[in-house]
Structures are given as C-alpha cells and as structure tokens.
Amino acid sequence: MNLTLRIWRQKGPEDKGRMVTYQVDDVSPDMSFLEMLDVLNERLILAGDEPVAFDHDCREGICGACGMVINGNAHGPQKMTTACQLHMRHFADGETIDIEPWRARAFPVVKDLVVNRGSLDKIIAAGGYITAPTGSAPEAHSTPVAKANADAAFESAACIGCGACVAACPNGSGMLFTAAKVTQLSLLPQGQPERFTRVIGMVDAHDEAGFGGCTNAGECTAVCPKGIPLNTIGRLNRDYLKATAKRGDNTPGS
Amino acid sequence: MAVTGIILVLFLIAHMLGNLKIFTGATSFDHYAHWLREIGAPLLPGVWFLWILRTALVVSVVGHIWAATTLALRARAARPVRYAHRKPVQGSYAARTMRWGGVIILLFVIYHLLDLTTGTLNPVGDPSRPYANVVADFAPKRWYVTLFYTLSVVAVGFHLRHGVFSALRSLGQQTPRGERRARVVALVLAVGLCVGYLVVPFAVLTGLVS
Ligand code: HEM
Ligand code: SF4
Ligand code: FES
Numbered sequence: 001m002n003l004t005l006r007i008w009r010q011k012g013p014e015d016k017g018r019m020v021t022y023q024v025d026d027v028s029p030d031m032s033f034l035e036m037l038d039v040l041n042e043r044l045i046l047a048g049d050e051p052v053a054f055d056h057d058c059r060e061g062i063c064g065a066c067g068m069v070i071n072g073n074a075h076g077p078q079k080m081t082t083a084c085q086l087h088m089r090h091f092a093d094g095e096t097i098d099i100e101p102w103r104a105r106a107f108p109v110v111k112d113l114v115v116n117r118g119s120l121d122k123i124i125a126a127g128g129y130i131t132a133p134t135g136s137a138p139e140a141h142s143t144p145v146a147k148a149n150a151d152a153a154f155e156s157a158a159c160i161g162c163g164a165c166v167a168a169c170p171n172g173s174g175m176l177f178t179a180a181k182v183t184q185l186s187l188l189p190q191g192q193p194e195r196f197t198r199v200i201g202m203v204d205a206h207d208e209a210g211f212g213g214c215t216n217a218g219e220c221t222a223v224c225p226k227g228i229p230l231n232t233i234g235r236l237n238r239d240y241l242k243a244t245a246k247r248g249d250n251t252p253g254s
Numbered sequence: 255m256a257v258t259g260i261i262l263v264l265f266l267i268a269h270m271l272g273n274l275k276i277f278t279g280a281t282s283f284d285h286y287a288h289w290l291r292e293i294g295a296p297l298l299p300g301v302w303f304l305w306i307l308r309t310a311l312v313v314s315v316v317g318h319i320w321a322a323t324t325l326a327l328r329a330r331a332a333r334p335v336r337y338a339h340r341k342p343v344q345g346s347y348a349a350r351t352m353r354w355g356g357v358i359i360l361l362f363v364i365y366h367l368l369d370l371t372t373g374t375l376n377p378v379g380d381p382s383r384p385y386a387n388v389v390a391d392f393a394p395k396r397w398y399v400t401l402f403y404t405l406s407v408v409a410v411g412f413h414l415r416h417g418v419f420s421a422l423r424s425l426g427q428q429t430p431r432g433e434r435r436a437r438v439v440a441l442v443l444a445v446g447l448c449v450g451y452l453v454v455p456f457a458v459l460t461g462l463v464s
Contacts, residue, residue: 002345072341
C-alpha cells in the first residue's frame with residue numbers, strides 16, 4: 001500500500017505546530033498503525049530528519065499509552081480498538097490519512113502526537129483508590145457481591161485510561177473516564193467507606209483540570225476502545241447527587 | 255439544566271393540551287384563555303396566578319440558558335486548539351444541535367409572545383379573542399408563519415429528544431435497560447408534543463378550524 005500521511009508536527013510545548021505531509025510507500029496491510037509509523041520513522045531517521053514522536057507501550061491494547069486522532073476518529077476507524085491494535089487493512093491503497101494528537105486543554109502537547117495526560121492522574125489522586133489495606137487477593141467467596149454489581153464494576157475496571165473519550169468529546173469532557181474510575185470502586189463492598197467523598201473529590205479534580213462539562217452526547221462511548229457504556233456516567237451522577245445531599249453530615253472531606 | 259428543562263417540558267405539555275381546546279370552538283377556547291387569567295380567584299386577585307406561573311417560567315428559562323451558556327463556554331475553553339480533521343459527530347443529530355437549536359427556539363418564543371400573547375405582530379392582535387388571533391395567524395395566505403411555526407416546533411422536538419434523555423441521565427438514570435427506556439420516553443414525548451402542537455396550525459390551514 002502507498003499512503004499519504006498528514007501528521008501534526010510540534011517541536012515542543014511552546015512550538016505552534018503544523019500539519020506536515022509525508023509519503024509512505026510499500027506498507028503491508030498486515031502492519032499495525034503504529035508499525036506503519038515505525039516504518040515512516042526509520043526512513044525519517046535514515047534521511048537525517050526528526051522522527052515523529054508518539055506514545056506506545058504494550059502494543060496489545062491493554063496499557064492505554066497509545067492514542068491519536070486518525071482521520072478525525074480517536075484511535076481510528078475501527079470500533080473497540082486502540083491505535084496499536086488497528087491494522088492497515090482498514091485503509092485503502094492511495095489514501096490520505098490525517099493524524100493529530102488528542103486535543104484538550106487538560107492534555108497539553110509535549111511533542112508531535114505525545115500529550116501530557118497527567119490530569120487523569122490528578123483525578124485518580126483525588127479519590128480513585130480505597131484506603132483499607134487489603135493485603136493479598138482474598139478468597140473470592142469471602143465477600144459476596146451481587147452478580148449485577150460485579151459485572152458492572154468489572155466493565156468499568158476495563159478502562160485503560162487512554163483519554164480517547166476526552167479527545168472525542170465535543171465538550172472536551174473527561175466524564176466517561178471519571179465515571180469508570182468512580183464506579184469500579186463504588187459498586188463493590190471494598191469501595192463503600194469513601195464512596196461519597198470519592199465522587200465529589202474526583203469530579204472536582206476533573207473540573208479543576210480544565211475538562212469540559214458532560215452533556216451526555218455519547219461520543220466517548222463511540223470511540224472508547226474498551227466499550228465503557230454511557231450509562232456509567234449515570235451511575236456517577238447518582239452517586240454525586242446522593243453525595244451532595246449528604247453534605248453537612250460531617251463526612252470528612254465532603 | 256435538567257431541573258429547569260423538566261419544568262419547561264411540563265409547561266409544554268400543559269400548553270399543548272390548552273391549545274388543543276381550539277377544537278372545542280371559539281367560545282370554549284376564549285373562555286379557557288380568560289379562565290387562565292383568573293385561576294386562584296378569589297384567593298388571589300385577577301391575573302396573579304398567571305404571573306406566578308410566568309415568573310416560574312422566566313426563572314426556568316433564564317436558569318436553563320445560564321447553565322447552557324456555562325457549559326458552552328467550558329466546552330470552548332476545554333479545547334483551545336481545534337482538530338484539522340473532525341469527523342461529524344457520531345452521536346445523534348439531536349445531541350449535536352442542542353445549542354443552536356436552543357437559540358432558535360428562544361427566538362421563536364420571543365416572536366410567539368409578540369404574536370399571540372401581546373398581539374403586536376398578529377393580524378387581529380386582540381388579546382381578548384385568542385381564537386380569532388390563532389385563526390388569523392395560520393390563514394393559508396400567511397403560509398410562511400405556519401412554516402416558521404412548523405420548523406420551530408420540530409426544533410423543539412429535536413431539542414427534547416436529546417434533552418429529556420439527558421435530563422433523566424443527569425438525575426441519576428443508571429442502568430442500560432433504563433437507558434433504553436429513557437430514550438423511548440424522550441422520543442415519545444418529542445413526537446407527541448410535535449404532533450400535538452402542529453395539529454392546530456394545520457387545522458387552521460386546511461380550514462378544519464375557522
Ligand atoms: C403551533 C403551536 C402553538 C400554538 C398554536 C400556540 C398558541 C399560543 C397561544 C394562543 C398563546 C396565548 C395564550 C393566551 O393568550 O392565554 C400562547 C402563549 C405562549 N406560548 Fe404558545 N403555542 C404554540 C407553541 C408553543 C411552543 C412550542 C412554545 C415553547 C417553546 C410556546 C410557548 C408559549 C409561551 C411561553 C406562551 C406565553 C404564556 C404566558 O402567557 O405566560 N408555544 N401560545
Ligand atoms: S473510558 Fe474508554 S476512552 Fe476513556 S480513558 Fe477509559 S478506556 Fe479510554
Ligand atoms: S500501546 Fe498499549 S494500548 Fe496501545
């Protein structure tokens with residue numbers, strides 16, 4: 001396959017950045033999208049040019065490091081698939097592909113396609129954990145959990161923190177990520193003690209980081225590589241309403 | 255957003271039911287409009303009750319617009335650098351047009367108040383004879399008024415299709431099954447209100463109400 005790539009190049013946080021066009025020939029349809037970028041980078045290095053910086057780690061769709069907007073779609077055209085698991089057979093020979101970084105105030109560009117997603121860590125730091133020391137994994141049957149809750153918590157726990165939901169959201173909101181990280185704990189017995197301080201803390205941290213507000217538009221779910229459903233945000237809303245109604249009852253931190 | 259929106263939806267339902275009284279004839283419809291001005295009497299003098307309702311509506315509309323503006327400003331601030339290549343939104347058309355749709359509906363409501371409440375822009379324009387006002391409004395030769403009303407009511411329909419679902423979600427609707435139900439409720443309300451509002455101008459247009 002021969003492809004024309006238009007890639008966002010930005011030397012550093014202060015650089016203005018621009019789209020630069022590259023021609024990449026002899027791409028195998030069996031390559032992953034990132035392997036195709038590796039090919040481009042090898043050629044750029046041989047030619048003495050600066051390679052395109054992009055984030056990646058596991059390359060098997062589980063770590064959440066990779067992520068770029070491909071032809072206007074976060075993680076590219078294939079549903080439930082990270083950029084590293086996207087294969088070139090989903091593109092046509094001779095196609096022009098636009099590649100841009102996640103665009104959000106809370107995700108400043110570090111270089112080229114690499115953005116700083118530290119704001120997601122700040123949301124986690126504001127309550128995305130439990131304080132009870134749990135030791136090693138307990139015997140599964142010692143703490144009964146209703147099947148529906150276990151399934152929903154598991155679904156939320158599949159979030160890999162890639163930030164595609166933010167990149168796709170017309171409001172630049174990180175509510176799907178926040179909801180996944182709140183509900184993976186709030187649906188389980190171990191998550192109960194901090195249930196209400198957690199949701200308030202994490203939503204506050206989300207807003208402070210400069211993310212937009214959620215309007216239930218549903219773009220996030222459409223691009224999420226882990227298929228986190230939109231109703232997860234409803235679970236967060238329910239917890240948030242309960243938590244705000246509780247304010248004043250001396251729950252520490254609320 | 256959700257709370258003020260729901261108050262406005264309740265108003266829309268009541269207003270639609272009131273409008274449908276036009277099919278019971280001129281005397282009955284005019285009598286209904288006069289009664290609106292006297293609810294609460296003798297406990298409350300004259301149009302007090304109506305003004306209480308109007309105040310609640312204005313507070314809701316202002317609150318609704320304030321919340322929407324805050325969200326729009328936050329959205330704009332949250333993405334300072336735009337995408338060069340942006341896919342048309344994959345979510346619903348209704349969700350995508352909430353902001354512009356809301357502005358169009360506001361302009362419509364202003365025109366509508368000048369038309370049928372104050373009578374300023376109405377060919378009859380006699381606040382004591384609302385039936386005559388409505389009939390004059392949608393006369394076939396004023397087809398453009400009917401067209402504008404139709405487009406606006408359809409805009410309200412789209413606004414509600416996403417708005418009602420979104421409001422239920424904001425108020426804590428949380429299961430996938432409930433989500434399907436909430437979407438059905440929103441669709442039924444949107445279509446029901448559109449039809450309920452549109453039968454009046456079309457009944458006048460086709461001579462069913464004259
Ligand atoms: C084709 C559809 C409609 C017709 C025939 C209609 C008819 C009327 C009439 C006759 C009045 C005056 C009532 C009176 O004098 O007591 C009125 C008032 C009003 N209408 Fe409509 N209407 C329609 C659709 C709408 C829609 C879609 C909205 C909102 C988005 C709306 C909002 C209002 C408001 C806010 C008032 C003023 C209420 C008040 O007096 O405080 N109407 N309408
Ligand atoms: S919710 Fe989905 S899109 Fe958002 S960070 Fe988690 S895995 Fe990525
Ligand atoms: S590199 Fe780990 S998810 Fe793509």
